[in-house]
Amino acid sequence: MAPILDIKNLYKNYGQVEILKDINVSIDSGDFLVLVGPSGCGKSTLLNCIAGLEPISGGSLHIDGQNMTDVSPKDRDIAMVFQSYALYPTMSVAKNITFGMKVRGVDAATQDSKLKQVAQQLQIEQLLSRRPGQLSGGQRQRVAMGRALVRDPKLFLFDEPLSNLDAKLRVEMRTEIKELHQRLGASMVYVTHDQIEAMTLATKIVVMKGGVIQQIGSPAEIYNRPANLFVADFMGNPAMNLIPAKAKANGEGTKIEITRKDGAPIILTDAKNRNLPEDVIIGVRPEDIAEPDFRASQDAQQAECRVDIVEPAGADTFVVMQMGGKQVTARLHAETSAKPGQMQRLAFDLGKVSYFAPDSGQRLN
């Protein structure tokens, strides 16, 4: 089966400025693709290119096997949900939802039944006669979704649809979108700058920066095996600890040496990874630094560390230390005995660490 969306060597320029460089992405039917990156990385431009709202400067774009490179948005069989919802202010909710069908000349009876079905699905039946101005943010969001759903398109496009909602509602709607995806089995492309949204929703994530794709992979791959320092730093909260270190091969594996302001360097031994250059940056997720007896792992290596700051966060407690000239955060359990200024014995899970080259930032292991 042809991929539902297939982008090959896509370029986008505004005059001399290259906004998107050599983008290659393809997803299968039913995939939930999330484009994530900091603002200005080109993710929204890419989405607009997929929608046909921005012409592309080079490359090709196929939807369900059909070349859509120069096809106008209305003929691409897509639906789109916008950040500002973009509801038509002078039309009622019902008219907003049926406008597309009306434009396409769908008969009134079909319009009506589809409207009813979508309204029921999204539980907005009681809002159908209202104007967008009379709705709350969450309700507008639902109507915007309804306008997309009613189209029953090959591809749904979402442009940061939750960023205008408050924190609580955002989590609720996130769950709802996920559930919708699972229920419909529809193919979706979703843009966000929020890496948690990306992790929770996606079946496939594209991390972008400066108009270039940094990594494509499943959420787990992106999280556990970031392709470079940017992805490592961008995905995950608190961010992955990225600590400069010296690597020296010895009999048992590789000896990793991390300097410290006070006291002797921490020395860890990685049994699996060999052939590392001397200068590396070691990436450790906060949850991979734990108290020795709490999250035991066969690859764990222990070291004594001086705790600087203790931040209880309810379910977890974060402790901050200094290593290799960087602040390092560890995610400990809530009832930890760690106290500021005291030494704490910690276990580093070397089975899950990443190594990066300091100059290129690329992953080494």
Place this chain on the structure above:
Amino acid sequence: MTDLAMSTARGQSRIGKVALRWLLYIALGLFALYYLMPLFVMITTSLKSLEEIRTGDLISLPREVTFDAWKTAWATACTGIQCEGVRPFFWNSVLIAVPAVMISTLIGALNGYVVAQWQFRGSNLFFAALLFGCFIPFQVVLLPMARVLGLMGVAGTIPGLIFVHVIYGLGFTTLFFRNYYVSIPSELTKAAKVDGAGFFRIFWSIFLPLSLPIIVVTVIWQFTQIWNDFLFGVSFSQAGTQPITVALNNIVNSTTGVKEYNVDMATAIIAALPTLLVYVVAGKYFIRGLTAGSVKG
């Protein structure tokens, strides 16, 4: 209201405060009298007989109210050789202003829609060029326009004047609509495109229904400009097609016969009435529309 107003003269004695307040209202009242005085004089003079005007003074109320001057002004006053009052000229102005306002507003709306929502390479340059045209002194186009109207065969006709007003009104009408539409999020256009609507469909179904405030502003502005125009009227019309401003000037400045000041004033009020009415009835929508910006939704 600035907060300042709330606490004006704070710390002063109560009596001082009240006195200051009175002073303020007196000052405002005097200024109001200053602005109203000419209108008052016009109205009272138009209701006096010539006899009373010669003997009485400027600001007294008429001893005997007479509408003779109004009747003369409307139906029999002489503008040059013609003596039919201002009635035909009033209708000339209507015939010029109404189509010119409608056409220039419609074109301005479409132009503004393109410049704000369908930008292309060069559309901003077009807008700048158009904007600049708002500021030229029209004297600089009078001579060539007179010749071009002649070439087009509409010199001295009402369609010719309509054409002139439409052309030189486009700058402002486009400016108004552009500034209004630019505050409407471009996502609205994008959403409609995805929904399958085209250029005109989006304009008609989405932008036009949103445009009432700015249509009001543009129509008031254009109507006032065109109705009150004198330069184009006097340059490009002939005896039968003159607008009311030109007729008014001819009546007032005609050197033949007895000077009928009451008729002059009645004519002036007739000439001013449509724009005054528009201002009084819709003036607040004008101010509101000018400041109206973003759209909810």
Place this chain on the structure above:
Amino acid sequence: MTKWLEDHLPKVVLAPSFIAVLIFVYGFIGWTAWVSLTRSKLLPKYDIHGFIQYERLFAAPRWDVAMNNLFIFGALFIVISMILGLLLAILLDQNIRTEGAIRTIYLYPMALSMIVTGTAWKWILNPGLGIEATVKGWGFESFTFDWLVNPNMAIYTIVIAAIWQSSGFVMALFLAGLRSVDTEIIRAAQVDGIPTWRVYTAIIIPSMAPIFLSAFIVLSHLAIKSFDLVIALTGGGPGFASDLPATYMYAMAFSRGDIGQAASSAMIMMAVVFTIVVPYLYSELRAKND
């Protein structure tokens, strides 16, 4: 074809206006500029003869009077309208209960034709029957107010009428400006115990610099274009004592049949407008693009 039309519809829609502007604004300016360099008299000629028309123009006493008048009229009209407008705006900003009605009264002259304004003031200033006669009637027999027919003073009657017509509009501009000043700054000043008048002079008025600029641009533009008011009020007289460039141009174009002079005077008017408006438009457009 339909695809092409679909893609280029915005351009197609804009094209007629673009062509119209190109011809009727820029083309016509070019035509006038060209003719101003010829010996055109009753009919336009197209052989360029250098700056002969401009030499004639600057040698003409009547043009000299018109430019002088423009300077006097422009300066007084702009300065007094701004001062009066600002004063009225500040007075109206004091939480006045009847603000809406007062604002309407101050603003209505703006809705009138300059011809109507001129007619009204011509009557009021009429020496035989207007203010002069009225004050004499009150017993002040020696009172004279004959500016309208006094060659040295006629231009000031135009100033009076123009200020009456436009100061309300300036008031509205300034009032909007006063209302847009950040209220937190004003509150902070009040908490600091700064007296009201100082808040105006030190905080509010300086922050309205852009509005002063806009008002200046609009008023100077009005001043240079002033034509109808002069025609209705003084007809440029007595003699040509109250001529402005606009009336000079009109007289040359339509009653004297001197197209060369009309074109060159129009170009000078245009140059005056340019020197004021172009820097302003340029900075405005730049600010918008940022």
